[in-house]
Structure formats: structure tokens, C-alpha cells
Amino acid sequence: MASSVLSSASLSFHGIHKGKSNLGGINKGKIDTFIKSKCFGRISMVAASNVSRFEGITMAPPDPILGVSEAFKADNHELKLNLGVGAYRTEELQPYVLNVVKKADKLLLEKGENREYLPIEGLAAFNKVTAELLFGADNPVMKQQRVATVQGLSGTGSLRLAAALIERYFPGAKVLISAPTWGNHKNIFNDAGVPWSEYRYYDPKTVGLDFEGMIADIKAAPEGSFILLHGCAHNPTGIDPTPEQWEIIADVIQEKNHVPFFDIAYQGFASGSLDADASSVRMFVARGMEVIAAQSYSKNLGLYAERIGAINVVCSSPEAAARVKSQLKRIARPMYSNPPVHGARIVANIVGDSTLFSEWNAEMEMMAGRIKNVRHKLFDNLSSKDKSGKDWSFVLKQIGMFSFTGLNKAQCDNMTNKWHVYMTKDGRISLAGLSLAKCEYLADAIIDSYHNVS
Amino acid sequence: MIISRFVILRRGMSTASTCATRRSWWDHVTPALKDPISAVTEAFLADPSPYKINLGVGAYRDDEGKPLVLQCVREAESKIAASSFLESTSTSVGSKLVMESAKLIYGEDSDVIKERRFAGIPALSGTGACRLFAEFQKRFYPESRMYLPDPTWSNHRNIWRDVHVPDQTFRYYHPDSKSLNFAALMDDVKNAPDGSFFLLHPCAHNPTGVDPTEEQWREISSLFKVKNHFPFFDVAYQGFASGDVERDAKAIRIFLEDGHSIGCAQSFAKNMGLYGHRVGCLSVLCNDKIQAMAIQSQLQQISNTMYGSPPIHGISLVSKILSDPDIKAIWLKEVKVMATRIRRMRVTLREALERLGSPLNWQHITNQVGMFCFSGLNRAEVYLLAKEFHIYMTPDGRISMGGVTTKNVDYLANAIHEVTACDQDAKILHNTDAYKINTDIRFTSLGTSKTRARGMNLAL
Numbered sequence: 001m002a003s004s005v006l007s008s009a010s011l012s013f014h015g016i017h018k019g020k021s022n023l024g025g026i027n028k029g030k031i032d033t034f035i036k037s038k039c040f041g042r043i044s045m046v047a048a049s050n051v052s053r054f055e056g057i058t059m060a061p062p063d064p065i066l067g068v069s070e071a072f073k074a075d076n077h078e079l080k081l082n083l084g085v086g087a088y089r090t091e092e093l094q095p096y097v098l099n100v101v102k103k104a105d106k107l108l109l110e111k112g113e114n115r116e117y118l119p120i121e122g123l124a125a126f127n128k129v130t131a132e133l134l135f136g137a138d139n140p141v142m143k144q145q146r147v148a149t150v151q152g153l154s155g156t157g158s159l160r161l162a163a164a165l166i167e168r169y170f171p172g173a174k175v176l177i178s179a180p181t182w183g184n185h186k187n188i189f190n191d192a193g194v195p196w197s198e199y200r201y202y203d204p205k206t207v208g209l210d211f212e213g214m215i216a217d218i219k220a221a222p223e224g225s226f227i228l229l230h231g232c233a234h235n236p237t238g239i240d241p242t243p244e245q246w247e248i249i250a251d252v253i254q255e256k257n258h259v260p261f262f263d264i265a266y267q268g269f270a271s272g273s274l275d276a277d278a279s280s281v282r283m284f285v286a287r288g289m290e291v292i293a294a295q296s297y298s299k300n301l302g303l304y305a306e307r308i309g310a311i312n313v314v315c316s317s318p319e320a321a322a323r324v325k326s327q328l329k330r331i332a333r334p335m336y337s338n339p340p341v342h343g344a345r346i347v348a349n350i351v352g353d354s355t356l357f358s359e360w361n362a363e364m365e366m367m368a369g370r371i372k373n374v375r376h377k378l379f380d381n382l383s384s385k386d387k388s389g390k391d392w393s394f395v396l397k398q399i400g401m402f403s404f405t406g407l408n409k410a411q412c413d414n415m416t417n418k419w420h421v422y423m424t425k426d427g428r429i430s431l432a433g434l435s436l437a438k439c440e441y442l443a444d445a446i447i448d449s450y451h452n453v454s
Numbered sequence: 455m456i457i458s459r460f461v462i463l464r465r466g467m468s469t470a471s472t473c474a475t476r477r478s479w480w481d482h483v484t485p486a487l488k489d490p491i492s493a494v495t496e497a498f499l500a501d502p503s504p505y506k507i508n509l510g511v512g513a514y515r516d517d518e519g520k521p522l523v524l525q526c527v528r529e530a531e532s533k534i535a536a537s538s539f540l541e542s543t544s545t546s547v548g549s550k551l552v553m554e555s556a557k558l559i560y561g562e563d564s565d566v567i568k569e570r571r572f573a574g575i576p577a578l579s580g581t582g583a584c585r586l587f588a589e590f591q592k593r594f595y596p597e598s599r600m601y602l603p604d605p606t607w608s609n610h611r612n613i614w615r616d617v618h619v620p621d622q623t624f625r626y627y628h629p630d631s632k633s634l635n636f637a638a639l640m641d642d643v644k645n646a647p648d649g650s651f652f653l654l655h656p657c658a659h660n661p662t663g664v665d666p667t668e669e670q671w672r673e674i675s676s677l678f679k680v681k682n683h684f685p686f687f688d689v690a691y692q693g694f695a696s697g698d699v700e701r702d703a704k705a706i707r708i709f710l711e712d713g714h715s716i717g718c719a720q721s722f723a724k725n726m727g728l729y730g731h732r733v734g735c736l737s738v739l740c741n742d743k744i745q746a747m748a749i750q751s752q753l754q755q756i757s758n759t760m761y762g763s764p765p766i767h768g769i770s771l772v773s774k775i776l777s778d779p780d781i782k783a784i785w786l787k788e789v790k791v792m793a794t795r796i797r798r799m800r801v802t803l804r805e806a807l808e809r810l811g812s813p814l815n816w817q818h819i820t821n822q823v824g825m826f827c828f829s830g831l832n833r834a835e836v837y838l839l840a841k842e843f844h845i846y847m848t849p850d851g852r853i854s855m856g857g858v859t860t861k862n863v864d865y866l867a868n869a870i871h872e873v874t875a876c877d878q879d880a881k882i883l884h885n886t887d888a889y890k891i892n893t894d895i896r897f898t899s900l901g902t903s904k905t906r907a908r909g910m911n912l913a914l
Contacts, residue, residue, distance in 0.1 A: 053595075053684060053715070054738065054740065055741070057594060059748045059751045112523065114522075115521075115730040117511065117723075117729045118730050120489065153764075156759070156760070157762070160759065169480070184758065188759045191760070290478060305544045305765065305766035307762060307763070315478055315479075316477065316479075320478040327485075329489070330486035330487070330489075331616075333609060334581070334612035334613040335578075335581070335582070335761075336578035336579065336585065337581040337609065338732070340730065340765040340768060341730030343765055
């Protein structure tokens with residue numbers, strides 16, 4: 001019995017070696033060690049239990065962003081500051097459940113609605129309001145029914161549906177993503193089997209947008225590429241194109257016959273106005289372009305954990321939209337059958353009720369306002385405390401939850417090791433995790449790291 | 455105007471079209487075939503008849519034909535309230551769900567639990583758990599295939615196909631006897647190459663309702679040991695088969711006793727009535743805690759690129775229900791009530807058909823177990839039931855017993871009798887393999903009920 005177990009196990013290793021290469025370090029010697037170490041006093045167990053066929057699997061690399069939170073938790077220093085994860089915090093640095101969400105949730109509890117399966121495309125009421133929120137209720141594309149909207153699991157899930165659609169119908173077509181971009185973008189496209197490449201975006205010299213590089217790279221991409229754009233509040237840099245720059249980007253995309261693919265994770269969080277933050281997407285749509293847009297309610301409604309978002313594909317005809325929608329459903333069915341109901345109902349209730357919607361707008365302004373205030377305070381502190389004359393105005397120009405400080409890895413390490421300020425190694429800080437009270441401390445830390453570490 | 459700025463061209467193609475239709479990036483996207491199960495629900499919803507019955511989707515209904523929100527769910531909900539929104543709680547609640555789910559299926563006292571020898575991750579109900587495993591299987595065994603029982607839930611094929619793992623069937627259902635084709639099953643298991651991946655339904659097989667006996671499970675388990683096959687269990691109906699969650703886990707406990715390192719997809723959609731919340735769990739048994747962590751990290755990564763993590767509301771509910779002894783006790787009672795009602799409906803339906811003097815053998819209605827009855831009705835009869843009687847079920851003749859009530863059971867029996875009764879040809883057809891699931895099936899026009907008996911059977 002033991003020998004047959006061993007030979008079967010080594011067959012599996014052969015199978016592994018024939019396959020994909022991204023499996024980490026599979027150590028063939030491991031299985032022998034296992035047999036020796038595990039089974040000395042338990043020889044009978046070898047006969048009793050088959051060797052796991054997943055023996056050689058190694059730990060996946062830790063998520064860099066979550067790793068920051070872990071390290072922060074482990075730190076006991078009283079002045080520690082967590083500027084890692086992009087989750088909104090109050091001035092007291094506490095997680096915040098929006099009042100409208102509490103109200104909507106309570107209403108749901110009282111209503112006691114059933115929990116039957118949603119249709120594959122999700123809750124109809126949600127799909128209607130989410131598209132209206134993004135494109136505007138009066139947008140002609142809505143009236144003409146040219147938008148295929150499918151409820152997705154937050155931004156990630158919606159992006160994945162779109163990626164699968166691209167892989168299926170545009171095999172070989174590339175997605176262009178900004179350098180840098182949210183870390184999970186490449187993972188999503190990798191796992192969906194969609195090739196990607198980067199377009200220049202961040203200019204470390206100016207700590208601003210490398211607009212010429214961006215345009216050049218979009219122009220150079222093979223015709224018919226998918227250009228992934230952040231609708232507002234770029235993650236991780238906080239650097240958004242100006243309205244004039246957006247027009248030029250749209251020109252180039254049209255010229256090169258590319259498809260604009262928006263990731264809108266922060267509608268409302270950039271300027272405080274839900275409408276204003278959708279203006280880039282709306283401008284592309286107004287030009288008659290076919291657009292893909294992924295939405296998330298994780299940040300702007302604080303519904304991180306409920307996984308609520310949507311994928312929208314604006315098509316040139318209602319008939320095309322219907323076909324596209326059917327294929328998005330066909331992709332979703334073997335992923336999770338139908339999306340979760342709770343978050344969808346909350347959003348539908350808030351956006352669909354004029355009172356709750358106004359309240360949401362107010363809370364949105366408050367949250368975005370707090371971040372703007374924090375930016376101002378940080379900028380003031382940096383400017384007044386730093387005698388070198390360095391221009392810190394990029395802190396004000398950047399928008400949304402995140403800021404790219406321009407610090408390099410060594411400087412970031414100094415931020416953490418010396419000052420107990422936790423951030424991602426690319427120099428990104430989450431302003432949502434910063435309070436007015438801590439701005440001064442942070443300014444000191446940044447100035448020290450910038451000037452005294454290289 | 456719009457037309458001058460409207461420069462949408464297909465890649466490499468210039469438009470020579472008329473201005474009647476605008477060209478689109480998506481011109482080559484064909485309409486997807488409807489999912490066979492949701493197509494049934496759609497057809498049902500579109501039917502204005504007051505007598506209509508939906509026996510398609512496997513969702514439990516109470517005796518009034520209404521969806522049921524379990525008491526245990528309401529209790530759990532009032533306790534968790536809005537605290538569940540805080541994203542910081544999601545990892546700990548997720549881990550709790552995994553532990554509770556594992557205890558439920560593997561047994562609280564199992565070594566696997568005590569030694570924490572499993573990798574587990576919350577999943578989007580049963581579908582999500584199967585999909586995560588399929589992705590995991592593709593990643594680490596890229597050349598493998600998945601053996602699926604014939605027949606099986608229609609979405610299983612879609613799942614493994616979308617991750618590019620080819621599937622193969624093993625014989626399972628015997629259409630003549632409408633029971634398990636055990637000899638053929640064992641044969642196919644034996645003939646599969648060593649170390650193959652098999653998907654098994656541990657109880658309340660979907661769609662047939664035909665389960666191996668305990669003795670048969672033991673034999674299957676032994677053969678699996680000899681062949682070193684990997685058993686993957688899709689547990690969608692724990693509690694729904696016998697009314698007892700422990701009893702329904704018997705097959706898995708047998709495999710555990712025999713030392714198999716299995717994989718398990720669990721769904722709480724049916725047994726907790728949480729369909730729309732998408733709560734489930736995927737677990738993979740390992741040698742030890744270290745390996746469990748490694749596998750868990752890989753599963754987490756797969757999940758992160760598909761949707762992040764499942765929604766917390768459902769996870770919190772299930773976690774609460776399973777970990778709070780009072781609420782769990784309520785749940786266990788409610789599961790028993792649901793399973794009992796279904797069994798009663800099976801008996802009632804069978805008796806009604808026999809009373810009507812049906813010439814056919816309807817024993818399988820009460821022999822089969824769980825949510826579904828594989829009626830043996832052929833496609834023509836299923837079509838007629840929808841067209842003439844407004845009774846909807848999947849084209850393979852699978853009846854979701856959850857949709858049968860004391861109020862509609864007689865109507866249902868009459869209808870089934872009508873479409874099968876005076877028809878010797880139908881009797882013959884019932885004994886052939888008219889049960890095969892074909893996801894391409896569409897209802898075609900098959901004439902009126904007068905021609906059904908002869909013309910259509912021949913046409914099939």
C-alpha cells in the first residue's frame with residue numbers, strides 16, 4: 001500500500017512539473033522528508049491516510065497592503081499611525097458606518113424581505129440606480145437602453161467579469177494599465193488570461209502626471225487595446241488628469257480605436273460631489289464612444305464588506321447591450337451563480353429614496369471634506385516646517401483618499417522604523433487614516449525621511 | 455453632431471454599412487444560451503396563469519408556496535445588526551465561518567478539526583466553492599480532469615469548463631430502475647487512471663435524488679483508496695436528505711475514517727434558506743497546519759482576483775447560527791421540518807398518482823431523497839406540462855419538491871397523469887434514456903395535446 005501511495009504521489013509531481021511555472025518552489029525532496037518525519041511512529045498512518053496530493057504547495061506571497069495593517073497591529077508604539085489601507089476613518093481614526101447605511105439596513109431588517117436568489121444579473125432596482133448614478137438619470141444612453149449593467153461583487157468582481165468578457169471576445173487584445181495602478185489590477189487580468197502592459201502615468205520628478213508619456217504610450221499601443229482609466233481619485237497616486245487633459249485622452253483613444261475601460265471606485269470621494277466625480281466617464285459617453293465602467297460602493301458607502309458594485313458596458317445599440325448582458329451573465333453563472341442580495345438592497349434603497357439620497361450626498365461631502373481639510377493641514381505643516389523650500393503643493397493638487405508622497409522605499413522604511421508610520425512601500429499614504437491632530441507628526445516624519453534618508 | 459464625432463470602427467475593418475445600424479465593438483457577441491434552470495424561472499414568471507407552479511429551481515417553499523425565512527436567521531440577524539459593516543471584523547468572522555462549517559461537515563470531534571488539518575475559505579455559496587476548487591485544481595494539476603456523475607447539476611460542467619479543466623462522466627443513474635447504477639459506477643471508478651479527481655454528491659443527489667447506501671459508500675471509499683483518487687464533495691443539501699445534519703454527512707465521515715484527504719464545497723443556500731446571500735465554504739484537508747496555511751493562502755489569492763471576499767452579512771449570519779447553541783438548536787429543528795414536509799409531499803404525490811390509476815411505476819418518487827425528484831418525464835411531457843398546465847420544471851424532468859404543496863399536489867398529479875396516462879409509447883419512453891441533460895435544449899413546437907401521444911414521441 002505504501003509503495004503505491006508513493007508512486008501515485010510522484011506521478012502528481014510529474015503532473016505539476018509539466019504544467020504552469022508560477023507554482024513557487026516545489027521541492028521534490030519534500031515528499032521523502034514528509035514520509036520520514038511524519039511517519040516514524042505512525043507507519044500505519046501511511047497505509048491509512050493517502051499522502052496529500054497538494055504536498056508541494058508553498059505559501060502565496062503576502063498581500064502587500066494587508067501586510068501593512070498586520071505590521072501596524074503588532075506595533076505597540078503610542079504614536080503609531082496606519083496610513084496603509086484605503087478605508088475611511090473618522091477624525092478619531094475610527095471606522096465609520098454611514099448613517100444612511102444604518103438607516104437602510106434597519107429598514108431592511110424591519111421589512112424582513114425574503115432571501116431568494118437574485119437573477120444572475122443581480123437586483124433590477126440596484127442595476128437601474130447604479131447606472132443612473134454613474135451616467136446621470138437623464139443620460140440618453142439610459143433612455144435608449146444602450147447600457148448593459150450587471151451587478152458585480154464590488155469593484156474587483158465587476159472588473160473580473162469585464163476581463164473575462166475581453167478574454168472571450170477579444171482574445172489577444174491587451175489592457176493598458178497606468179504605472180502605477182492598484183495592485184490587484186494586474187492580478188485580475190493575469191488570472192483572467194488577459195495580457196496587459198503599462199502606460200506611463202506618475203512622474204516622480206514633479207510628483208504629478210506624466211501626461212506626455214501617458215499620451216505617447218496610449219498612441220503606441222496596438223489599435224483596439226483596452227485602456228484602463230481611473231474615473232477619479234487615482235489609486236495610488238491621487239493624481240487625476242485635468243478636464244482639458246481628459247479631452248485629449250479621449251481624442252487619442254478615439255483616434256487609435258481603443259476601448260476606454262473605467263474603474264470608478266471613488267465616485268463622490270474625490271470632490272465630494274457624486275456628479276462631478278463622474279464627469280470624465282460622462283464626457284467619453286457623450287462623445288458616442290462605447291465604454292466599459294466598473295463601479296464599487298466599498299468606499300463611498302462604506303460597504304466594503306458587502307461586496308457591492310457593477311459592471312456597465314455602454315454599447316452603440318440596445319440590441320448589442322442585450323447581447324453583451326447575456327454574455328456577462330453567462331460568465332457569472334459558473335463563478336458564483338448570482339450575486340449577493342444584501343448590499344444591493346441597501347444601495348437600491350439609499351439611491352432610490354430621495355431623502356436617503358440627499359443624506360448620503362451630505363455624508364459624502366463630509367467625508368471628502370475631512371480628507372480635504374487633512375490635506376490642507378498636512379500641506380501647511382510641511383511648508384512651514386520644511387526650511388529647504390521644497391514644493392509640497394502636490395499634496396493639495398492630489399485628490400481622493402490617497403497621496404503619493406514621492407518617498408522611495410528606503411525613505412518609507414524610515415517612516416515605519418523610526419516614526420512608526422505605516423504606509424505602502426511605493427510611497428502611498430492613505431489620507432483617510434490621517435487625523436488633523438496627527439498632521440504635524442506626519443509632517444515631521446516626512447520631512448525627516450525625505451531629507452535625511454536616501 | 456454625434457455622427458461626425460462617432461468614429462467607432464471594428465478593428466481593421468472599415469464600415470461600408472448603411473446608416474440604419476451603428477457598428478459596435480460588440481457586433482460579434484452572440485446572445486448567450488439561457489441557463490436552463492433560470493430559464494425555467496423566467497418562463498414561470500412570464501406566465502399569467504393563476505394555476506402556475508414553479509418546480510424548477512431548487513428553492514424550498516413552505517406549504518403556502520411561499521419562500522421561507524427561517525426563524526434562526528431572524529434571530530441571528532437581530533443579534534448581528536450593523537456591526538457587520540466594519541471591514542475590520544471581516545477576517546475574523548470569515549475564519550469563524552470556516553471553523554463552524556468544518557465542524558458541521560467533518561464532525562466536531564474529528565481529528566481533522568482538532569489538529570486544524572484543513573484549509574478553508576468562505577465562498578460564494580456552493581457555486582463559488584466549486585469554482586474556487588476548480589481554479590485551484592487547474593493551477594496545481596493543470597493536466598487533470600474532473601469526473602462528474604452522470605447526470606449532475608448542470609452548472610458543474612460550466613464551472614470546470616470555464617477554468618479549462620476537461621470533464622468526464624462516470625455512470626451513476628440507472629434510468630430503467632431509476633436508482634443507482636452501482637456496478638457501473640464502481641467499474642468507471644476502477645477504470646479511471648489512478649489519482650483522478652472525482653466530484654461526489656454526499657447526499658440528496660442533484661438532479662436524481664438517488665444516493666448510495668452506507669454500505670455502498672464504504673465500498674466506494676475503499677476503491678478510492680486503492681485507486682488513490684481525489685474525492686471532492688459538493689455538499690449542497692446537508693440536513694435536507696434525512697432531516698438530520700449528522701446523518702447526511704455520513705458519506706464524508708466514512709471517507710474521513712478511511713483516511714482520505716478530501717475537498718468539500720458547502721452551501722448554506724438551501725438548508726438555511728440563505729439563497730440570495732451567497733454563503734458557503736470551501737475546505738481542503740491537509741497533512742498538517744502548515745500545509746493548511748499554504749493552501750489557504752493560495753485559495754485566498756484565487757478569491758482575491760475574482761471578487762475579493764464573500765459578503766459579510768451572510769457570513770455573519772451563518773457564523774452566528776452555527777456558533778450560538780440556542781440559535782443552532784432552532785435551526786436543526788427547522789431543517790427537520792423542511793425535510794419532513796418534502797418527504798410528506800413525495801408520499802402524497804405518489805399516492806395521488808396511484809389513486810388516479812396511473813399505469814406507470816412511481817415508486818421512485820418516494821425512493822429518491824432530498825429536494826429533487828427525477829420524475830422520468832421526457833421532454834415532450836415536460837413541454838406539455840408547461841404549455842397546457844402551467845407547471846414548470848427543467849427539461850430533464852427534474853421536479854423540485856420544495857415547490858409542491860398540499861394545495862397544488864393534486865393538480866400536479868392530475869397533470870402528470872394526463873401527459874403520461876393513456877400512452878403505451880410513453881411507458882416505453884420512460885424506460886429509455888430520455889433523462890439526459892442537454893443544456894442546449896429549447897422547447898420546440900410539438901403540436902397540440904391530441905398529437906402528443908403518437909406524433910411527438912415518434913418525433914423524439
